[in-house]
Amino acid sequence: MRDVAVVGFSQQQMKELDGSPTCLEILVPIIQDLYEQTGWTKSDIGFWCSGSSDYLAGRSFSFVSAVDAIGTLPPVMESHVEMDAAWAMYEAWIKIQTGEVDTALVYGFGKSSAGTLRRILALQLDPYTTQPLWPDTVSLAGIQAREGIEKGLWDEKAMAEVVARSMTDAAANEWAIRKGATSIDDVLAQPVYADPLRRWDCAPVSDGAAGIILAAGDKAREARQRPAWITGFEHRIEPIALNARSLTESVSTAAAGTAAGVDGVDTAELHAPFSHQELILRNALGLPGDVTINPSGGALTANPMFSAGLNRIGEAASRIWAGNSDKALAHTTQGPVLQHNLVCTLEGRN
Amino acid sequence: MKVEFDYTRSLGPVLSQFMSALKQHSILGGVTSDGRVVVPPPEYDPITHAAVTELVPVSDHGVVQSWSWVAEPVAQQPLEKPFAFAQILLDGADAPLLHAVAVDSPAEISTGLRVRVVWAEDPTGTIRDIAHFEPAGDGSSEGSASMEFGAPEVTGIVSPVKLAYDYAASPEETKFFRGLAEGKIFGQRCPKCEKVYVPPRGACPVDGIPTTDEVELPDRGTVTTYCVVNVPFQGQTIPIPYVSAYVLLDGADIAFLHLILDIDAADVRMGMRVEAVWKPREEWTTDLNNIRYFKPTGEPDADFETYKHHL
Structure with a gap:
């Protein structure tokens, strides 16, 4: 295996992007920022890969318009996934492993505010017996949360603890949408919205984009003094049928975590769009109590579709660059109620 | 939308x-x-x-x-x-x-x-x-x-x-669509390669940098390439056969797709000079459909050399 590291990360998030669903307005500055961080130009990038969704954009082949942000003459080697950009990064990492390229720029983007996000996401469900009922994301998460509460796996207070810690930590994150010093009592004082969930238990609808640069070996050391080296990169998926798996545990996260290796992790950025899902993920990964969870505030404070997962990797890498972490874990989820999970572990070397 | x-x-x-x-x-x-x-x-x-x-x-x-x-x-x-x-x-x-x-x-x-x-x-x-x-x-x-x-x-x-969906136009698209409501066609020029894009794209697809200069373009140009539509499909509003063509407006560097009518489909050709046929002024909105179609101007065909880089 080649040693590959994250050497650049740039993000933008907002409640409502005043721009087109191609998100070109924010992708162009993100890519410029990545060049500035690494001192590279377009010609230093060997492979490009993006994550986005036409259902979110409301137009076909929306990722093709986004390619304008790259500038593609002479032509570039480019690919795309209709998934969170963390999976685009997985493809880019494989591409570097093949030896064909040494560097890659990965980006994700989405304008969730253009439609009704919780409704549009029903289109990822089984199209025969589930999607025709239009079960929205919040309702499915509510069913999952209640099942855990009634089984005694967690309670409202444990969920409120996650919310309070996330919003408090997000105060220092310029890109967080819902943030500020918050106590457990503050959370519990909020009205219940989708019983058993409060609005703060659910990630805010967010627009945004993000990009990451990967590089192998010496090329990584050229760009960053303390690169965030990838030590494990795994993803696992569970059945689409909502009655074919336990919703209160995440066996796919556990399997990805075991394969990636979680020993020695001091920081974890977990992609939990609902408060109780962080509890499921922590349990699945078997993270010790002293691991710092979501110092950025996590997805409960901003959850731009198709880049929020990549953001978890970027936030983890940023802490390694800064020397605040020696080994960090980043997790990404997609699909209904934690169907598909990815774990990436990163380490700094002195 | x-x-x-x-x-x-x-x-x-x-x-x-x-x-x-x-x-x-x-x-x-x-x-x-x-x-x-x-x-x-x-x-x-x-x-x-x-x-x-x-x-x-x-x-x-x-x-x-x-x-x-x-x-x-x-x-x-x-x-x-x-x-x-x-x-x-x-x-x-x-x-x-x-x-x-x-x-x-x-x-x-x-x-x-x-x-x-x-x-x-x-x-x-x-x-x-x-x-x-x-x-x-x-x-x-x-x-x-x-x-x-x-x-x-x-x-x-x-x-x-x-x-x-609530479709928000980009700032460049906004100028383009507002221009159409006044019978004008606005493109954008890349500050680096100086190519003119219409409709404007926000970023130059060659250089990956924002386009900055607004350029007003005429409503006439050259057919660079075209196809004759012979296949009926659901929602079709024009009797077949008809022609969809790439029209390179004079001064633009990228052609855009529009209809060529007022001419037998068999007589449409590369290099043919065409001009926009607009809807009546009172029907104009911020919509590309303000231009109903393009029709031949009757000018001599453009020399292949003038558009060979725009195919």
Whole structure:
């Protein structure tokens, strides 16, 4: 295996992007920022890969318009996934492993505010017996949360603890949408919205984009003094049928975590769009109590579709660059109620 | 902006039987290799991956296993007023079915509540034949054991999907569309390669940098390439054959697609000079349809050298 590291990360998030669903307005500055961080130009990038969704954009082949942000003459080697950009990064990492390229720029983007996000996401469900009922994301998460509460796996207070810690930590994150010093009592004082969930238990609808640069070996050391080296990169998926798996545990996260290796992790950025899902993920990964969870505030404070997962990797890498972490874990989820999970572990070397 | 499509899906043997049974107000579960009865029936066994072949009727009564309150229903959900989505374990089944339960408030539903199916008035052979569930008191019913499995009546479903988006134009697109409302065509020039794009794109696809300079373009240009549409399709408004062409406006570096009319399709050619035919001024809006089509100007054809880099 080649040693590959994250050497650049740039993000933008907002409640409502005043721009087109191609998100070109924010992708162009993100890519410029990545060049500035690494001192590279377009010609230093060997492979490009993006994550986005036409259902979110409301137009076909929306990722093709986004390619304008790259500038593609002479032509570039480019690919795309209709998934969170963390999976685009997985493809880019494989591409570097093949030896064909040494560097890659990965980006994700989405304008969730253009439609009704919780409704549009029903289109990822089984199209025969589930999607025709239009079960929205919040309702499915509510069913999952209640099942855990009634089984005694967690309670409202444990969920409120996650919310309070996330919003408090997000105060220092310029890109967080819902943030500020918050106590457990503050959370519990909020009205219940989708019983058993409060609005703060659910990630805010967010627009945004993000990009990451990967590089192998010496090329990584050229760009960053303390690169965030990838030590494990795994993803696992569970059945689409909502009655074919336990919703209160995440066996796919556990399997990805075991394969990636979680020993020695001091920081974890977990992609939990609902408060109780962080509890499921922590349990699945078997993270010790002293691991710092979501110092950025996590997805409960901003959850731009198709880049929020990549953001978890970027936030983890940023802490390694800064020397605040020696080994960090980043997790990404997609699909209904934690169907598909990815774990990436990163380490700094002195 | 509204996007609508009726997805037409064919069904395999398992779901054909399931949907056919629903149309007759009966619910089938699939028997999996571990002896469990799963509703809706899976097409393949989750453990052995073999095709599921045994289907058995289950009751239309069951019990709520978990639920969530839908305070603000969204379009096309089973109920328009607030309701609960619930995982419902039907009597005779071992895995829950997700569906809607009609109650007036979250106080009227709890895990363990017994519920029964309310069937749709006009069954069509889809999961929506179960309109929703309602509280059943202590009621129960057996599955309709008289169910006969012949050739399935239902072998396909139609799923109408209706989505609505607020489409925000980029700043460059905004200028373009506002210009159209005044009968003007605005493009943007890349500050680096100086190419002029129309419609404007926000970033130069060659250099990946924002385009900055606004350029007003004339409404005449050259056909660079074209195709003759001979195939009828749903929603077609122009009699075939007709021509869709790339028109390179004078001063632009990228051609855009529009119609060429007022000429026999067989006479359209590369290099032909064309000009816009606008709708009457009082009908102009911020829409590219302000230009109805392009028609020949009668000028001599443009020399191939003038547009060979724009093909």
